Amino acid sequence: MRKMTIITAGGLIGLLVVCLPASLLAAGNPGDAGLLFLRQGMGTREAAMGGGGVAATEGAAAAYWNPSRLAFDTPGTAVLLQQQSWLGAFDYTAAALAHHASFGVIGITFQGLFSDEIQRYGSDSVGIPEGTFSPYDLSFGLSYSRGLGEEFSVGAQAKLVYEKIDIYSGQVVLFDLFATWQLSKLPGLAVAASVTNLGGQMTINQEPFDPPRTFTVGAAWTAQSGSLADRVAVVGDLAFFNDGNNKAHVGAEVKVVPELALRVGYRVNYESQGVTAGAGFRYGVLGLGYAYEHITDDALDAGHRFSLEFYF
Secondary structure: OHHHHHHHHHHHHHHHHHHHHHHHOOOOOOOOEOOHHHHOOOOHHHHHOOOOOOOOOOHHHHHHHOHHHHHHOOOOEEEEEEEEEEOOOEEEEEEEEEEEEOOEEEEEEEEEEEEOOEEEEOOOOOOOEEEEEOOEEEEEEEEEEEEEOOOEEEEEEEEEEEEEEOOEEEEEEEEEEEEEEEOOOOOOEEEEEEEEEEOOOEEEOOEEEEOOOEEEEEEEEEOOOHHHOOOEEEEEEEEEEOOOOOEEEEEEEEEEEOOEEEEEEEEEOOOOEEEEEEEEEEEOOEEEEEEEEEEOOOOOOOEEEEEEEEEO
């Protein structure tokens, strides 16, 4: 039975790593995909470490990054609430819940991107506004994950995505797949893979466009022995997009004391993003987090992300 479990889990990871990128994520050009808020991420820990989350995520944020990681978390229930000001023009709000049940782990996610008011211009007017509108995007997700033996776990998520721009709107159902391998022979090391936003096109005002499909592979290592045990973590992701160049995310975390963690990271091959940093504080059932995301374009504001977490 254990041998069959290992073969099954290994086959699932192999399917993600080999088949899906070639068949579903053929590289396109920037602007080919819409709904880019779905890539904005969730959780200040992951954001502060360069956006490296697929193999290192924990708590309720894992319901977004990789629900299969939750199979290795401490049993219980975690809740995440997050608010972020982005580029000086958007408010990004997110929430997640992860609950360990006897049959697996259930995750619920919410993402909302809300824009400032934009002036509306008619086709017959010359520089004369005809009012304002406030576009927004919403996503509601439900995930399930469970372990396959002591080292492997898999997960899947379905989400309903809605977008409204002025008088036009559209919706689409998308799917995510996840797998994690916690290496017992190399304590502290985990590798993981995800493919997200699979599904059909969304249509707004009779214009169809693809969702932002992404394939990600990553690894994370946490010290398991000596004075650094459970105090130092290093993460790295490689992401393949269907609408542009490949990207990488690297980061590290150091716990100064068990309750306080300092984090730093870098986003590789991004046009206007780079250094990230932040900190997290946890005491009992309460967690507080902050992440700073630097923007190299002087015309855009840096990202400031705040989170509140509860553990039960």
